[in-house]
Amino acid sequence: MTATETQSQKQSPSQLPTQPTHRETKPPVSWPQGLSLPDQTGDVPVLKVSGLTRRFGHITAVNNLSFEVRAGEVLAFLGPNGSGKSTTVSMILGLLRPTAGNVELYGHDVQKHPEVVSKSAGAIIENPAFYPYLSGRDNLRAFGKALGGVSNARIDELLELVRMNERASDKYKTYSLGMKQRLGIALTLLQNPGLIILDEPTNGLDPAGQREIRDFIPELARNGHAVLLASHLLNEVEHVSDRVIIIRRGEMVQQGRVRDLTQKGGVIEVRVEPQEVTPAVETIRRIGGVTNIQPGDAEGDIIVSAEPQVGRDINRALAGVGIWATAVSPRANTLENIFLELTEGSSPGEQDTSLSKRRRFGRGS
Numbered sequence: 001m002t003a004t005e006t007q008s009q010k011q012s013p014s015q016l017p018t019q020p021t022h023r024e025t026k027p028p029v030s031w032p033q034g035l036s037l038p039d040q041t042g043d044v045p046v047l048k049v050s051g052l053t054r055r056f057g058h059i060t061a062v063n064n065l066s067f068e069v070r071a072g073e074v075l076a077f078l079g080p081n082g083s084g085k086s087t088t089v090s091m092i093l094g095l096l097r098p099t100a101g102n103v104e105l106y107g108h109d110v111q112k113h114p115e116v117v118s119k120s121a122g123a124i125i126e127n128p129a130f131y132p133y134l135s136g137r138d139n140l141r142a143f144g145k146a147l148g149g150v151s152n153a154r155i156d157e158l159l160e161l162v163r164m165n166e167r168a169s170d171k172y173k174t175y176s177l178g179m180k181q182r183l184g185i186a187l188t189l190l191q192n193p194g195l196i197i198l199d200e201p202t203n204g205l206d207p208a209g210q211r212e213i214r215d216f217i218p219e220l221a222r223n224g225h226a227v228l229l230a231s232h233l234l235n236e237v238e239h240v241s242d243r244v245i246i247i248r249r250g251e252m253v254q255q256g257r258v259r260d261l262t263q264k265g266g267v268i269e270v271r272v273e274p275q276e277v278t279p280a281v282e283t284i285r286r287i288g289g290v291t292n293i294q295p296g297d298a299e300g301d302i303i304v305s306a307e308p309q310v311g312r313d314i315n316r317a318l319a320g321v322g323i324w325a326t327a328v329s330p331r332a333n334t335l336e337n338i339f340l341e342l343t344e345g346s347s348p349g350e351q352d353t354s355l356s357k358r359r360r361f362g363r364g365s
């Protein structure tokens with residue numbers, strides 16, 4: 001009936017060892033009875049993906065992927081459409097069998113112990129079947145009852161978390177798509193799963209709706225959840241994630257802390273007269289240390305991926321061909337530039353509407 005991975009479970013969750021202090025007010029992570037739970041005070045990953053591979057016929061959708069997500073962090077899982085994110089999510093949830101490799105939740109293989117997934121992973125995989133004539137709050141109460149009882153205080157806390165407290169008494173059928181989506185996330189959180197998976201959580205939402213979802217993602221991590229945020233949208237993940245892994249054609253091409261990635265390399269913004277862009281690009285292309293060249297936002301702007309000191313070489317080379325740049329300014333790289341560089345020349349199956357809008361310099365133009 002619904003879509004969260006958790007709500008069909010009737011048995012009440014067993015108590016877990018004490019969580020770190022910032023979680024004291026939160027209910028414990030749900031956990032299936034009769035399975036050992038690793039010590040939560042240690043550095044144990046909530047999710048561990050090892051050598052994960054999935055082939056569909058001759059297509060390798062996911063290729064030898066390994067990563068971990070720990071409690072209290074948001075890991076962005078970034079890649080163009082068709083790069084294998086949802087396939088990976090399906091394997092994490094035990095819905096799809098890997099061709100090779102495995103997934104562990106709290107140290108337990110999800111293929112061998114599907115009960116670990118249903119108790120400790122929350123993911124919205126389709127639209128939950130909420131009751132249209134009940135309010136958002138009453139819907140959560142109804143689902144909470146089916147789960148064996150969730151306190152009203154907890155439900156109010158979740159409504160506040162997903163910014164639905166003001167509309168919680170209104171009927172579900174009056175909600176916008178964004179509100180429905182947020183209520184769905186609250187439903188996923190009812191059982192307090194240790195791992196929360198958001199696969200393109202803002203799909204179909206307008207910018208305001210997207211922002212409303214983006215805003216509370218860091219709060220999930222602060223509350224002690226491990227969050228895996230799969231997205232093809234850079235602006236969705238850049239400011240809410242602690243770490244990012246970038247995949248292309250099912251393979252990891254980059255990973256690291258967002259801060260480290262955006263400081264690596266950097267870009268140099270070059271401004272010339274609009275009619276000089278073509279010869280300037282040709283000249284800059286020949287300079288050592290330049291790894292990528294893209295058009296900037298304004299006409300005449302050129303974004304060059306290179307270390308800051310290459311700025312002098314750019315100035316000199318442009319002057320050598322009679323082009324006087326009005327600006328050559330190094331600045332920190334954006335994740336977007338990194339993402340563009342890494343995913344350029346994606347496979348035909350991949351397409352990315354967020355990127356197709358961007359202009360690119362054609363070679364020899």
Ligand SMILES: Nc1ncnc2c1ncn2[C@@H]1O[C@H](COP(=O)(O)OP(=O)(O)O)[C@@H](O)[C@H]1O
Binds near residue numbers: 082085349
């Ligand atoms: N059930 C399936 N059968 C065949 N091919 C599939 C199936 N599911 C996904 N694929 C293919 O695997 C690749 C990755 O898809 P997907 O994981 O949905 O990417 P993403 O979520 O990153 O957009 C695509 O080429 C897709 O067509």
Ligand SMILES: [Mg+2]
Binds near residue numbers: 085087200
């Ligand atoms: Mg997908």
